[in-house]
Amino acid sequence: MFTENDCDVLIVGAGPTGLTAACELLRRGVRVRLIDQAPGASVHSKAMLVWPRTLDILEDLGLADGVDKYAVKLRQMTYYSEKRPVSRMRMTEDLAPFCLPQRLTEEILTDGLAGLGGTIEREVRLLALHGVDFSGAITPGRNVTATLEHADGTVERFTVPWVIGADGATSVVRNQLGIAYEGATYENRFLITDAKVADNPLDPDEVHYYQSRLGVLAIVPQPYGLYRFFTNAPAELDDGTLEDMQRLVDLRGPGGLKLVDPDWVTTFRVHRRRAASFQLSRVFLAGDAAHAHSPMGGQGLNTGIQDAQNLAWKLASVIRGDARPALLDSYTPERAAVADAVVRDTDLQTRAAMWSRNSQVALRDVTMRTLDRTRTLDRYYLPIAAGRRWVYDTPQDDQGAKGRAGRTSWCSMKSTLRRHAREGAALPRQLAVDLGVAGPSADPGLHTLVVLPDARGGTRDLAEAVRHLAAPWRAQVRVVDAAAVRTGTRRRKPALADRAARELHCKRAGFHLVRPDGHIVLHGHREELDELHQMLDRLFIRRDEPIVDSRTDSPVEEDMSAPSQYVPPAHIVGDGTHKVIVLHSLFGGHESFRTWWPYLDGTRYSYAFMDARGFGKALDAAGTYSTDEIASDVLSLADSLGWQEFSLIGHSLGGQPIQQVLLKAPHRVRKLIGLSPVPASGMPIPDSDFPLFAEAAHKVENRRIIIDLTTGNKLTPTWVDAWAEASMKQVGPVAFRSYLDSFRTTDFSARITGADVPALAVVGENDPAVTPDAMNETWMKHYPNAELAVIGNSGHYPMVETPVALATLLENFLAK
Missing domain, CATH: 3.50.50.60 (FAD/NAD(P)-binding domain)
Structure with missing residues (x-):
């Protein structure tokens, strides 16, 4: 849907x-x-x-x-x-x-x-x-x-x-x-109990924090007369009870507390x-x-x-x-x-x-x-x-940094010593509310330029200059003159501007650019108005600029896209009459089959070893990097070669798009061969294992681990290292990760089941990832005319591990 x-x-x-x-x-x-x-x-x-x-x-x-x-x-x-x-x-x-x-x-x-x-x-x-x-x-x-x-x-x-x-x-x-x-995870387990205290002697607004050689116990008052009891659990305690907590409270707490009417008891790790x-x-x-x-x-x-x-x-x-x-x-x-x-x-x-x-x-x-x-x-x-002292760094680009390098005003030095008033810090809360910068009635979408008077109360000229400067961004920035803030028809107390100057540690007429969350972006004075203009221009889009990244209301594209006009690169082996298109795995482009080429019969077969977008000779080709896109590109390649009918071989990742080609053009497909193939139902990866595969997009070590695992840990470290290094050159991280997401979640098995095309699934006996049992539950159920072959002494890469045996097996099937 x-x-x-x-x-x-x-x-x-x-x-x-x-x-x-x-x-x-x-x-x-x-x-x-x-x-x-x-x-x-x-x-x-x-x-x-x-x-x-x-x-x-x-x-x-x-x-x-x-x-x-x-x-x-x-x-x-x-x-x-x-x-x-x-x-x-x-x-x-x-x-x-x-x-x-x-x-x-x-x-x-x-x-x-x-x-x-x-x-x-x-x-x-x-x-x-x-x-x-x-x-x-x-x-x-x-x-x-x-x-x-x-x-x-x-x-x-x-x-x-x-x-x-x-x-x-x-x-x-x-x-x-x-x-x-x-x-990391702490070794200790912790026990929590929310319960009432009989004949409660505890103050309703005080937290008690007991530390001892026997452990820690915190007691926190809650609404409705409940208390939170939090303690480290003994090593042997897996699932705590109220009785367990009572025993630990008696041992570690003040004594005399009887826990009753528990609302929640749980044990957990931190x-x-x-x-x-x-x-x-x-x-x-x-x-x-x-x-x-x-x-x-x-x-x-x-x-x-x-x-x-x-x-x-x-x-x-x-x-x-x-x-x-x-x-x-x-x-x-x-x-x-x-x-x-x-x-x-x-x-x-x-x-x-x-x-x-x-x-x-x-x-x-x-x-x-x-x-x-x-x-x-x-x-x-x-x-x-309380969250009152968090200060965000305010990184500047080179131009901004140069402008700030010479700024050593007294107020900037004072604010550096007082973290709550410096750039990156938040305006004091009550001041922000009184100025209309914060509170439920404040506009949540705007930045605010707060203009402060000097010690004599003068701000009119500076406030006008700031308003004029910020005019191109009036939809994003409002200007608040602290000396002229009103509530209804009454002027606020004159002390508000003085209080602002005092709390922000600046007695000169100046401005503070404040974000919607109350944090100060920039503070300056009349001599820094150029810097303010540069900052506003860096942050905001003028209304006369084109908006390049706003709402997108386009409908979702169809799952199976039409064949594209793009023609993928392919390496041709042989000139026989039986045409065969070969698709590679996630860990390499067409070059991953090079060891296999000398053992193929080029007089009877013509093999086209295609590079999917993002791989090998198509490394820089843009695309959605999905298995369906590969299938569309296969048809474009076949058209460009003038091949009306052809058989398909797909290794691992390539096993899914060859089946999608069958969906798109069943009359053109003679036979299907999957080498340790991803089935039509996809290949989900458990959440616990997914980071290993996902980070393999940019980490060669992860690729080494996966390659070694899928070949049964039986090949030499030298070969595993070489294959992983070659893989990093053959496919970039964006394509790798996108294809990974595509094949593990795409499921068109209901649409393909029952297809009468001759099909062969090949798995290596040492491959723990794609096993005969897995093929019996997927490939063999999807295709009534399917065969299953297990290659001995091979893992996930039979074209490298046992190239002669694989060539013989596949060409015998193609010749039937």
């Missing part, structure tokens, strides 16, 4: 990250389709803490009332060592986190989604992505095709310009892209991982699909929601034609830097919490007491955890 493109972005995964991305895009006028393979939302609490930066995002979405309705505000966190308090972190009003279990966060976001006209399509599973440009380029007008499976078994192919993978740590989207998920990249061409990763880390510090849900906001405003700007696609290049470096810091910090906390040696415990206790006395946690750690 094909569906026409009726949205701009497909979001895979309807957890907090996917829901936030959908809401942020919808409120910016971007059409969204949100799918999730689960039948319903999770009923468990899962992630717990929501920090102020995430609360800002929910407030901007108009969802603050939902947070106030459910959440518990946490005002203190106390650390204990061997049950004695060693440190206390006091949460100020503007930095305190809320305890809002994930199921409630999702409920709030789902209500917001509905209010914006969005829905969640449940029990829809992503099977594959096609058309991804694995060079990483964003080509104007190009789409991605998602193969989706519905609950009733219906398979849909849906074409869309952009895809966001928010589908968790086991992300199908990430596996489809072949992006490595680098890191990971510290990050995807190598958060973007490949038109496909993005966010949330746990991009990074995973210890729950220490409660940052996981927050980092995902902030990923979604960062990506959504940028993607919306590009889709609407406001910004250049290069804006999207900043997503990975900005959010990966945050993910790296969170993974690093939570890893340190997790390891320190698990220390058990006397020297380690003593060091930890001394450190915590010192931090408590100096209020370091309150003054430095807490603002970072």
